[in-house]
Structures are given as structure tokens and as C-alpha cells.
Amino acid sequence: MQLLAVSALHVRLPSIHRTVHAVRNVSWSLNEGEILALVGESGCGKTMTAMAILGLLPDSAQVTGHCSWQGQQRSVRTSGTRDPLAAEHAAVIFQNPQTALNPFFTISQQMGDVALASGRVTRKSLPGVLVENLARVQLPDPSAVLKKYPHQLSGGQLQRVMIAMALVCRPQVLIADEPTTALDVIVQAEILELLRTLALEDGLAVLLITHDLGVVASLCDRVMVMYAGEIVEQGAVKEVLRSPAHPYTRKLLATVPDIDGSRTALEYIPGRVPDLSQPMHGCAFKERCAHRHGACDRVPIERVLKGGQSYRCHLNDPYEVTQP
Amino acid sequence: MKIYLIQRLAQMLVILLGVLMLTFVLSRILPGSPVEMMLGHRPSPEQIEAVRTELGLDKPIAMQFMVYLKGLAQGDLGTSLHTGQPVTSDLFNRFGATFELTTIALLLVVVMGIPLGVVSAVRQNTLSDHLVRSGSIAGMALPVFLIAMLLQMLFYGQLGWFPLQGRINAEIALDYPFAQRTGLYLVDTLLAGQWPAFKSAVLHLVLPVFTLVMASIAVVTRITRNTMVEVLQQDHIRTLQAYGVSRRRIYYRYALKATLIPLLTVIGLAYGYMLGGSVVVEFIFDWPGMGGYAVGGITRNDFPAVMGVTLLLAVIYLSMNLVIDLLYHLVDPRLELP
Numbered sequence A: 001m002q003l004l005a006v007s008a009l010h011v012r013l014p015s016i017h018r019t020v021h022a023v024r025n026v027s028w029s030l031n032e033g034e035i036l037a038l039v040g041e042s043g044c045g046k047t048m049t050a051m052a053i054l055g056l057l058p059d060s061a062q063v064t065g066h067c068s069w070q071g072q073q074r075s076v077r078t079s080g081t082r083d084p085l086a087a088e089h090a091a092v093i094f095q096n097p098q099t100a101l102n103p104f105f106t107i108s109q110q111m112g113d114v115a116l117a118s119g120r121v122t123r124k125s126l127p128g129v130l131v132e133n134l135a136r137v138q139l140p141d142p143s144a145v146l147k148k149y150p151h152q153l154s155g156g157q158l159q160r161v162m163i164a165m166a167l168v169c170r171p172q173v174l175i176a177d178e179p180t181t182a183l184d185v186i187v188q189a190e191i192l193e194l195l196r197t198l199a200l201e202d203g204l205a206v207l208l209i210t211h212d213l214g215v216v217a218s219l220c221d222r223v224m225v226m227y228a229g230e231i232v233e234q235g236a237v238k239e240v241l242r243s244p245a246h247p248y249t250r251k252l253l254a255t256v257p258d259i260d261g262s263r264t265a266l267e268y269i270p271g272r273v274p275d276l277s278q279p280m281h282g283c284a285f286k287e288r289c290a291h292r293h294g295a296c297d298r299v300p301i302e303r304v305l306k307g308g309q310s311y312r313c314h315l316n317d318p319y320e321v322t323q324p
Numbered sequence B: 001m002k003i004y005l006i007q008r009l010a011q012m013l014v015i016l017l018g019v020l021m022l023t024f025v026l027s028r029i030l031p032g033s034p035v036e037m038m039l040g041h042r043p044s045p046e047q048i049e050a051v052r053t054e055l056g057l058d059k060p061i062a063m064q065f066m067v068y069l070k071g072l073a074q075g076d077l078g079t080s081l082h083t084g085q086p087v088t089s090d091l092f093n094r095f096g097a098t099f100e101l102t103t104i105a106l107l108l109v110v111v112m113g114i115p116l117g118v119v120s121a122v123r124q125n126t127l128s129d130h131l132v133r134s135g136s137i138a139g140m141a142l143p144v145f146l147i148a149m150l151l152q153m154l155f156y157g158q159l160g161w162f163p164l165q166g167r168i169n170a171e172i173a174l175d176y177p178f179a180q181r182t183g184l185y186l187v188d189t190l191l192a193g194q195w196p197a198f199k200s201a202v203l204h205l206v207l208p209v210f211t212l213v214m215a216s217i218a219v220v221t222r223i224t225r226n227t228m229v230e231v232l233q234q235d236h237i238r239t240l241q242a243y244g245v246s247r248r249r250i251y252y253r254y255a256l257k258a259t260l261i262p263l264l265t266v267i268g269l270a271y272g273y274m275l276g277g278s279v280v281v282e283f284i285f286d287w288p289g290m291g292g293y294a295v296g297g298i299t300r301n302d303f304p305a306v307m308g309v310t311l312l313l314a315v316i317y318l319s320m321n322l323v324i325d326l327l328y329h330l331v332d333p334r335l336e337l338p
Helices: A046-054 A084-089 A107-118 A126-136 A142-146 A155-168 A185-202 A213-219 A237-242 A247-254 B002-029 B034-039 B045-055 B061-073 B087-122 B127-141 B144-158 B170-175 B185-192 B195-232 B235-242 B247-284 B290-299 B303-331
Strands: A002-014 A019-031 A035-039 A062-069 A072-075 A090-093 A173-177 A205-210 A222-227 A230-236 A302-304 A310-312
Touching: A002 A046, A019 A046, A019 A205, A019 A230, A035 A046, A035 A185, A035 A213, A046 A062, A046 A084, A046 A090, A046 A173, A046 A205, A062 A084, A084 A090, A090 A155, A107 A126, A107 A142, A107 A155, A107 B235, A126 A142, A126 A155, A155 A185, A173 A185, A185 A205, A185 A213, A205 A213, A213 A237, A222 A237, A222 A247, A230 A237, A230 A247, B002 B061, B002 B303, B034 B045, B087 B127, B087 B185, B087 B195, B087 B247, B087 B290, B087 B303, B127 B195, B144 B195, B144 B247, B170 B195, B185 B195, B195 B247, B235 B247, B247 B290, B247 B303, B290 B303
Parallel strands: A035 A205, A035 A222, A090 A173, A173 A205
Antiparallel strands: A002 A019, A002 A062, A062 A072, A222 A230, A230 A310, A302 A310
């Protein structure tokens, strides 16, 4: 079942001298129990896309587009006020659990305030609900955790607390903004395993923002690749990672070092990301693309391959080009 | 905790001893002596010698200091050469006046300064922010005596709302007598149940308190604003916003507590500044506090009085610092008590 559909999302960040077009015409959807990855390099608009639908961007950001939460249509708010409909369906966890909680208050105080603000928990049932959700994220001795301050817990424990905090609001969609970037590898695996369990057993839909393609391969069902504010390719993880269609996706995958590959220089993508404050003519990737030709000055249309994989490029058949 | 307190108190004793020694030696070696003040015009050398012996000034300085310390240990700060009263009773009478004035001013600075700073931070770069910032800076930039005199001109001279100076109306104090139990008129008049006297004491407090508040509120407002602006950009505030916790609760509960540490430091400093710096205010408003006593003591070479005031101010300042340090531990759970 489709929980969330986003269409024609634009985010502009105006400042005195220039306007940055951070997200341009992005559309995607998320289904129940699905883990959807949003990948791309830093500054490509991954986080902007997620925060825009929650209404968490700064007041100055101009947002247009539509969101449909379980069929309830709504235009995305332009101001920095939180969208109540989004809040009813979605919860969010952030990159660095160590700074995401206030150091001067106990876990119980902060989780309690969040739970009460969600309107789904009464004051009376609060202690029980908090303990129950901490247990759900597999934290041992939840009532002891509640009494602690953030500095008394490890990064992994704190990220579990953040997930529990999200679960208290009983969301159908969890937006996880690079939830494991600040954690070490072992803890990272545990947190990802927890997200998988929640998706499998409770039908929670997860939007996982990451730049770790290994995580995408091992955990996610579908993937969207973002470049310069646009989604250039999306599809099932197996298809996109095995047979990437867009030249950018191919380059991106090539940058991942191979464990049994030869120890040659690391792959990188020549050139640099286009200036998002300048008007874009045609394909955003053309300056760095090895397959550039005359058509690339026109805006590429979205092409759909068998199996639902789609990409935005003027190459008719992506497989006709030999991999560089 | 116990060990920590004992350490701190021992530290305080050492500092106090240093302060005393420095003041004692300085007052003795600087030119000018109380003897000339006491004997008036052209005393004979015999008279001078007699008074010096009487005051113990003929002994070596180290010896004099030991005598002073011995008296101090028994709670005797000596006798003021000017008032002829024991310094302890002089200080008691005058400290109440200063304490009442500065404490009320400090309370107002905290109660008004913090919310103004919060409003200023939350509505960054709006009209209210600019008003708060320029208003508090103006108070800081104007000299204290100018503020005091402007207030007197307006509220006494033009409007006649508040009295010009003093702690209480003398006639009212005679008609409604009250015992000086604490030295704080507000408390004493209430304890005695003398309403008209209480009212008079309150009216007399308004202008000097307001002067002190205007002169020192800027520090608290600015620190609150600037720290708060920083805190509001931190991740944990975004978390609460993301989950729809009300703005009011975020600002006054979560963000404010995170700004308390630098704020406490400033409040401690502000109080020390007020205690020492209320001299001008006390002078202009003819407030019978320690400021006037200290100035009188210094100009008349009244050694015991000067020593007494110095000692008392040092004790208050050090205790304030200790209290602030203890409050840090109360506010910030990451600080463990040693």
C-alpha cells in the first residue's frame, strides 16, 4: 500500500544575492514496509527533500509541490511551520544522536515531552509507553535508561533512544537522515538491523538518506539517486546497483573501492557539481558526462525500463554504451 | 561534596587573609594618618606621640596586624575612629541598606533581563530585538550619576511620584516606629506591621533600584540573547521542533537551561559589581549604605572602618562565587562533584 507520494517538489533558498535551487522537480513514493534509500553526494538536496515534506526547513525557504499521505492530498507548506498531517504520519531521526538530544534533560523528560506533543499518549499512560518503546528498540533495562542524561549513554544507545522517540509517535513513515554516519561500524550494523526489523515486522516505511552504497545494497528495497537537486535514477536496489542506467549512477558505483580489486588509484568523477544558483540548461550532469552529445542541452525526459527502473538521460539504450 | 566544600572554604580563608594583609599594609604605608585628622590644627609632637601609642601605631606593622587578627578571631573589627562605634555595629547598620538595595536590583535584573534576552533572541532582527538591544546598551553607556539625576528630575522634580533621597520618610518613621531586627526596612516594617512605614520604604527604593537596574541589565540581556541565539541553532532544538513540542516550552524550558551556565557567571559578576559600585548611587540618593561609609573611611584614614568594609565585601564576593559554582553543578548534569 502506498503511504506517501511526493510530486513536483521544488525547494528554493533565496538569499540577498542569489537564489539556490536546492531541489528541482522531484517526485517519488513510499510503500508500507518498504525501505527506500535516497543516495547522492553531499549538498545534492537529499536532506532538503526530506525536511521539506515535514515542513522543517527554515522560514526563508520557498517550497512548492504536493504530498499525499495515504491518499490525503496536500500542498507542501512554504513556511517553516511543521505540517500537522506530515507529523501525524511521519517521524524523523537525525545524523548525530550525540547532539540530537539536549544534554541538560533526562531521556524521560525529552521523550515524555515529545510523546505528549504527538497527542497520541496521555499523561497517565506515559511511563508505560516510554518503557515499552525503549524495549522495542532492544535497549536493555529501559526504566534505567529513562533516568539517564544523554552523556551517560553511548552513541548507539542514543540512536536507539531516538528511534524509540520516533516510535512513540506511532508513525507509518520513518525518515532517517544518515542515521549511522556518526556511529562505528558494528553499532551501525545493529541500528540498520533494527530498522529492518521494524520495517518487516511492523510494516514501518523507512526513507533512508545515506551516501553509503554498501548500506543501500544490504538493507534497502528501492533506491533513488539524486544529483544536483534532481532524482536522476530510481528503481529496485538489485536492478539499479547491478545495471545502472544513468551515467552518474554508473560513475558513483565505480567510485566504491572493490575489496578484491587491484590496488589502483581510486575512481572519481571529474569536474564539479554545477552551481545550483545558476539557471540549468538541459541535463545537470552533462558537464561531467563521458557520453555528452548535442541532445544533452535539452532537458532529458524520464525513461522507464522493464522492472520499473527509471532514469533521466538522453541515452536511448543505456547498455549500448560500453562501461568506461 | 563535603571534601569539596571544605577545600573551597579553606581556599576562601587563604584569599581573605591575603586581602586583609594587602589592605592593612597599604593603609599603613601610604602617606596620611588618622592621627592628624583626630587632633585637628597644629598638634604638639607630644600629643601626636600619645595618640599613636594609644592607637598602637608605634608598634611594627607585623605586630599591629597580629593584634588586628587576634581581635578579628574574637569577632572584633576594632572601633571606627570617626564614628567612635565598633566597626561591626556600624557595618551591620549600613550593610542592611546596601544589601536591600542591591539584592532587589539584582532580582529585577534577572527577572526582567532574562525574558527580554529571550524575546530578543527568538525574534532576532525584528523591531523588538532592536529596541531591547539599543535600550539596554543605552543604560550601560550612560554614566550612573546621569541616569540617577535624570530619574530624580523626572520622577521627583516633574512628576513628584517618588521621594528625592533617603531610605524612609523621617516623620513617618517617627509616627510608625519599627525595631531594626534585620536591617532590611522592607522586612522590619512588615514584621512590625507598620504599613505606612513599609509604603514609604518601598517608595524610597524605587529610584535608586531603577538606576542600578538600568546600569547593569544590559549584561544579562545581551548574554541571554547571544547564548540563546546559538543554542536555538543546535540539533537538540531541531529535534524538539521536528516533533512539534510547543515553541514556548522549547524556548523557556529546553533552550533557557542550556543558556544558564554563562548566565550564572554574569549574574555573579553583576552582583559583585553592584555591591562595590553602588557607591555613586548611594551618594546621589543619600542612601545610608556601605558605599558612603567606605568613602568616609578612606578620606578620613579611618583604618578600622576601611578594613571592615574590605573584609565584608571580600567575604560576600567569595561566597557569591562559591554559590555560583555550586549552582553550575545543579544545572549541568555533565559536571560531577569532585
